[in-house]
Amino acid sequence: MAMDAKLVNPFIDAVTTVLPQMGFPEPKRAKLYVREKNAVSLGVSVIVGFTKQIRGNVVYNMTEDTAKFIASTMMMGMPVAEFDAMAQSAISEMSNMLTANAATNLTAMGLEVDISTPSLTVGKNFQVKISESQYLTVEMDVGGNIVELDIAVEPQ
């Protein structure tokens, strides 16, 4: 069994806990999908890997507009016209914080994990293969902006 719905909650909890602390509107869970193998990038995709008692990857997937909104909010409302180095750094940092929080939540469930550094990928029409079989996608609505979490992790 490649996916385990139980393992999605630590990620959702991370989003709903961490983002409001950074001045974001209350994130709401929108849709949940079961998908296979590839995550289709929305434009900006940040991939973070897991080892130890959980192995796999999570992808924070969003459009460039959403990425700019997030970067702007993180930088105290500073306008972000271009998705430049500073904005990319903000998105990486957010992905890192969310994943670290999810890792803490997993530890609370008795699952010890280590996380890698985030890799931020930008482009049009690319796919990220994160699973040999099925994985779960959760859409989080953050003030009308959708951040998609592609979660392909399994307990060891």
Place this chain on the structure above:
Amino acid sequence: MEKVKVMVVDDSKVSRAMIEGHLKKTNFEVCASAKTAAEALSMYAEHRPSVVTMDMNLPDADGIECSRKIRLIDQDAKIIMISAMKDASLVSAGREAGISAFLQKPINPNDLIDTMMILCQNKVGRVAVLRESYAKAFVRALQQGLTSLVGITGEADLELDERRFLDVSGIAVIIGLTGFPVGRAIVYMSEETMRKFSAIMLGEDSAEGLTEDDASDSVEEAANIIVGRGVSNINDVFKDKEMRITPPGTICGTNIRIASPKLTTFKITAETRIGTICMNIGFAEGE
């Protein structure tokens, strides 16, 4: 890459040989070995090592006294005390004499190397430490991997990569590194090289019959093997670091940019008869 000079002060031949052995696969190099405090002082003045390991018991003085005298020659001398006993009074007397770190015998090689790296970071630079002790392990892994998987031998170049972006058209396999140092490795190549690579790996005469998935799966598997081997190379030296690799995330497409803010990255390039095969290794700052 300039080696970092180490002076070992110990009256025991066995202890000196052990320390030298621990440092063998690192960028630290023993430039002087002193058996007595008197030798230590003259050798320090002559060689000006970046770091000193100091035994507590020497025939003509104790290690604290010897350290105090070395600090008179060089007030920035970096000294690591290595002793059989390590108690509070020794540590406080040692600190007063200017000793920076205290290790107890038998020394754990990783503790020794870590302590030296931390003490010498200003002199050698973090980048040099990462390059010598970590990135080079992946150069060897890439060469070994290309030989064993697709029968390609050749040189692989290693350089510090200061680009903000990695531009990829073709395939990029991203594999996270956890433990210490945390980071990520990316193996990437053009689509044409990917197809040739997978044809060889799968024993096909040409790449024509291969599906997109066959091709990317082969490169993904190869990347997994190569990065895994790189991490094993590192774990062989730093036995308690337990670096691990995450499962791969494999990106296919054209004009993709991969950014890794806040990482120190190295580019490893292998020019082969089937095209250029690149690897980018990034390590996080801090820790």
